[in-house]
Amino acid sequence: xxxxxxxxxxxxxxxxxxxxxxxxxxxxxxxxxxxxxxxxxxxxxxxxxxxxxxxxxxxxxxxxxxxxxxxxxxxxxxxxxxxxxxxxxxxxxxxxxxxxxxxxxxxxxxxxxxxxxxxxxxxxxxxxxxxxxxxxxxxxx
Amino acid sequence: xxxxxxxxxxxxxxxxxxxxxxxxxxxxxxxxxxxxxxxxxxxxxxxxxxxxxxxxxxxxxxxxxxxxxxxxxxxxxxxxxxxxxxxxxxxxxxxxxxxxxxxxxxxxxxxxxxxxxxxxxxxxxxxxxxxxxxxxxxxxxxxxxxxxxxxxxxxxxxxxxxxxxxxxxxxxxxxxxxxxxxxxxxxxxxxxxxxxxxxxxxxxxxxxxxxxxxxxxxxxxxxxxxxxxxxxxxxxxxxxxxxxxxxxxxxxxxxxxxxxxxxxxxxxxxxxxxxxxxxxxxxxxxxxxxxxxxxxxxxxxxxxxxxxxxxxxxxxxxxxxxxxxxxxxxxxxxxxxxxxxxxxxxxxxxxxxxxxxxxxxxxxxxxxxxxxxxxxxxxxxxxxxxxxxxxxxxxxxxxxxxxxxxxxxxxxxxxxxxxxxxxxxxxxxxxxxxxxxxxxxxxxxxxxxxxxxxxxxxxxxxxxxxxxxxxxxxxxxxxxxxxxxxxxxxxxxxxxxxxxxxxxxxxxxxxxxxxxxxxxxxxxxxxxxxxxxxxxxxxxxxxxxxxxxxxxxxxxxxxxxxxxxxxxxxxxxxxxxxxxxxxxxxxxxxxxxxxxxxxxxxxxxxxxxxxxxxxxxxxxxxxxxxxx
Numbered sequence: 001x002x003x004x005x006x007x008x009x010x011x012x013x014x015x016x017x018x019x020x021x022x023x024x025x026x027x028x029x030x031x032x033x034x035x036x037x038x039x040x041x042x043x044x045x046x047x048x049x050x051x052x053x054x055x056x057x058x059x060x061x062x063x064x065x066x067x068x069x070x071x072x073x074x075x076x077x078x079x080x081x082x083x084x085x086x087x088x089x090x091x092x093x094x095x096x097x098x099x100x101x102x103x104x105x106x107x108x109x110x111x112x113x114x115x116x117x118x119x120x121x122x123x124x125x126x127x128x129x130x131x132x133x134x135x136x137x138x139x140x141x
Numbered sequence: 142x143x144x145x146x147x148x149x150x151x152x153x154x155x156x157x158x159x160x161x162x163x164x165x166x167x168x169x170x171x172x173x174x175x176x177x178x179x180x181x182x183x184x185x186x187x188x189x190x191x192x193x194x195x196x197x198x199x200x201x202x203x204x205x206x207x208x209x210x211x212x213x214x215x216x217x218x219x220x221x222x223x224x225x226x227x228x229x230x231x232x233x234x235x236x237x238x239x240x241x242x243x244x245x246x247x248x249x250x251x252x253x254x255x256x257x258x259x260x261x262x263x264x265x266x267x268x269x270x271x272x273x274x275x276x277x278x279x280x281x282x283x284x285x286x287x288x289x290x291x292x293x294x295x296x297x298x299x300x301x302x303x304x305x306x307x308x309x310x311x312x313x314x315x316x317x318x319x320x321x322x323x324x325x326x327x328x329x330x331x332x333x334x335x336x337x338x339x340x341x342x343x344x345x346x347x348x349x350x351x352x353x354x355x356x357x358x359x360x361x362x363x364x365x366x367x368x369x370x371x372x373x374x375x376x377x378x379x380x381x382x383x384x385x386x387x388x389x390x391x392x393x394x395x396x397x398x399x400x401x402x403x404x405x406x407x408x409x410x411x412x413x414x415x416x417x418x419x420x421x422x423x424x425x426x427x428x429x430x431x432x433x434x435x436x437x438x439x440x441x442x443x444x445x446x447x448x449x450x451x452x453x454x455x456x457x458x459x460x461x462x463x464x465x466x467x468x469x470x471x472x473x474x475x476x477x478x479x480x481x482x483x484x485x486x487x488x489x490x491x492x493x494x495x496x497x498x499x500x501x502x503x504x505x506x507x508x509x510x511x512x513x514x515x516x517x518x519x520x521x522x523x524x525x526x527x528x529x530x531x532x533x534x535x536x537x538x539x540x541x542x543x544x545x546x547x548x549x550x551x552x553x554x555x556x557x558x559x560x561x562x563x564x565x566x567x568x569x570x571x572x573x574x575x576x577x578x579x580x581x582x583x584x585x586x587x588x589x590x591x592x593x594x595x596x597x598x599x600x601x602x603x604x605x606x607x608x609x610x611x612x613x614x615x616x617x618x619x620x621x622x623x624x625x626x627x628x629x630x631x632x633x634x635x636x637x638x639x640x641x642x643x644x645x646x647x648x649x650x651x652x653x654x655x656x657x658x659x660x661x662x663x664x665x666x667x668x669x670x671x672x673x674x675x676x677x678x679x680x681x682x683x684x685x686x687x688x689x690x691x692x693x694x695x696x697x698x699x700x701x702x703x704x705x706x707x708x709x710x711x712x713x714x715x716x717x718x719x720x721x722x723x724x725x726x727x728x729x730x731x732x733x734x735x736x737x738x739x740x741x742x743x744x745x746x747x748x749x750x751x752x753x754x755x756x757x758x759x760x761x762x763x764x765x766x767x768x769x
Contacts, residue, residue, distance in 0.1 A: 003474075005546075006475070008483075009477055010485055010489070013486060013489060013494075014489045016491060017461065017529075018493055018496075021493045021494075021496065021525065021529055022295060023525065024497075024525050024528070024529075025497050025500055025521075025525050026522070027503075027524070028521045028524035028525045029500075029501075029504060029517065029521060029522070031520070031521075032517065032518060032521040032524070033504065033514045033515045033516070033517050033519040033521070033668055034515060034517075034518065035513065035515055036514035036515065036516065053515060060506075067726045067727070067728040067729075068729075069726065069728070069729075069730070070644075070645075070646040070731075070733075071644040071645065071723070071735045089542050090644060091644040091735075092367075092644060092723030092724070092735045092736065092737045093723065093724055093735075095695075095703070095704040095705055095706055096170065096703070104432075106518075115690070116755070121432075127425065133193040137658065
């Protein structure tokens with residue numbers, strides 16, 4: 001086979017594949033990229049609707065952690081605005097989860113505006129603040 | 142003592158500069174000697190840091206910030222590279238060591254080429270050493286040494302710290318030498334079979350430790366984070382995975398260049414890209430610009446130096462490539478239906494798959510530039526990378542079966558039909574009998590396809606059972622590695638789709654059912670370690686006659702004022718029963734401890750698969766014995 005025909009094929013296959021992959025990636029990103037909300041941003045947005053999914057972050061309001069049945073718990077997330085988000089979570093909390101610690105939760109809002117978290121991420125160590133929370137003043141811990 | 146190390150590191154920098162100078166001027170012997178000097182002096186420099194850690198010399202700022210007298214000795218030593226400066230020192234040591242090894246081992250009949258490769262490696266060493274000495278010096282003294290150190294992040298206090306980072310660096314930095322070889326070849330305008338023979342060896346030398354290093358990291362995260370998973374598509378994981386994928390593509394492309402002389406420009410480009418992706422990975426990890434679940438040393442300021450380094454070295458190499466690539470031609474002719482044709486298609490697919498990982502990893506940054514805060518998680522990668530990579534794996538046995546130049550025999554239609562057949566059979570059992578998900582069914586089919594493909598390939602080459610064991614090690618290595626991918630696929634899809642997870646809240650004496658096991662909380666007691674204390678739960682798990690004790694811990698490290706989770710794992714042939722201890726809660730109904738209990742089916746197959754891949758790749762490096 002002539003080198004030119006071969007190159008044409010190679011470039012053609014590569015082009016088709018890249019276009020297909022790009023379309024797939026755009027589709028996957030639209031479906032799966034999680035938007036991040038702080039209480040303030042959520043309020044700016046006009047509050048959550050049923051089924052809004054994404055990430056919620058801020059600081060755990062001191063005194064707001066309550067334990068329910070089994071491993072269920074709820075707590076309030078605050079930032080430096082007057083707004084709050086109530087988070088419900090069933091599961092084991094991360095090692096560094098405690099009052100006033102920074103937290104990022106992944107999940108979905110229910111019909112009453114409560115965020116049903118499937119996963120919690122707290123900061124790693126004393127020096128680490130989740131990147132999304134940089135620039136937000138937390139409560140004194 | 143540390144001053145001696147500081148001085149030695151400066152000597153290493155000087156020697157690396159000289160290595161670059163002599164090398165690019167074509168003085169092979171002088172460049173080689175300078176490479177040895179650079180490596181030896183850097184080794185002294187690194188040794189003084191280790192000694193400072195071993196002796197808990199808190200007058201050294203690095204030790205004061207990252208060590209503690211009560212820390213077990215192993216973690217004092219391994220803690221040397223558990224922080225930014227120390228790990229950069231290790232990076233420098235490995236860079237100079239590859240230069241020295243290259244000077245020692247390269248035996249071609251082209252002194253000019255060897256000299257230039259050593260020269261480029263010297264310049265890479267200069268970059269790394271300048272960064273170490275002027276932007277992240279581990280040799281700084283404190284005027285007033287503290288009485289006690291600030292200790293090491295407890296998540297890192299694990300035996301895996303001793304080997305996981307060094308292996309990763311052997312891989313990342315190994316690609317620096319492959320990069321140097323490519324640059325030297327491009328300067329000469331000669332990327333031919335002799336070049337490829339040298340480059341193949343060094344690509345393997347980087348690929349094997351990188352593979353094992355990533356696997357160890359995955360296993361470490363599996364038992365340390367307490368989330369039951371082994372891969373989270375986290376930016377830090379992707380940062381190591383992208384060079385691995387490019388490295389895998391390179392490994393195959395360089396074989397074509399070695400055997401046939403074709404693909405020369407493409408191979409050189411991959412060799413350049415593999416190292417570029419390594420630096421990009423280092424940048425993503427070090428700068429902390431992406432949110433990660435893993436613990437490692439972060440420094441946003443100094444991360445930007447790495448980005449600058451990437452632009453300088455990567456940019457220079459790509460410009461060189463752009464000038465030279467058109468003149469690099471040659472190699473035997475090939476038809477589309479040939480091993481070359483199939484390999485080229487496979488290579489393109491792997492690179493496109495890598496690009497989807499890159500997009501998913503960098504997308505949050507791009508979104509942020511546009512004013513959005515977003516994150517990209519596992520579902521994205523399952524939808525993009527997984528199907529594209531599956532395509533590459535389905536093509537794998539075809540590549541093996543087609544011969545060089547022009548293949549006779551079955552075309553791609555017949556191969557596709559054969560795969561469809563396997564798919565149909567697995568589908569009938571998977572959906573009808575075992576009730577599996579689509580991803581698992583496809584994964585199992587691909588797993589069978591790859592293992593069968595590797596077996597058939599061995600048989601095709603041997604033709605009789607007697608000759609099976611007289612096949613060259615390279616053939617065995619290739620087959621083992623490819624079967625390893627199949628075994629990995631089995632474990633990966635079944636573990637991911639069939640993992641069973643349950644959160645329990647138990648009071649003492651209470652039981653719960655998890656994946657066919659009855660788990661009972663016997664007691665929770667307090668215990669103490671060398672530099673931690675812990676709550677340790679005694680869980681008894683029973684399934685039929687089988688009984689297992691699980692003792693997950695929740696540790697607290699006073700020096701770092703930080704808790705960690707120590708999971709308990711009970712291995713069975715069908716998978717791991719895995720328990721992590723959560724927190725103690727007073728609820729309306731009483732006092733409970735929370736637990737996260739998982740059953741991770743067939744998870745060992747993932748690690749066995751990856752070990753086979755590394756073993757197979759390593760076997761192909763062993764030179765063929767000469768028959769007397």
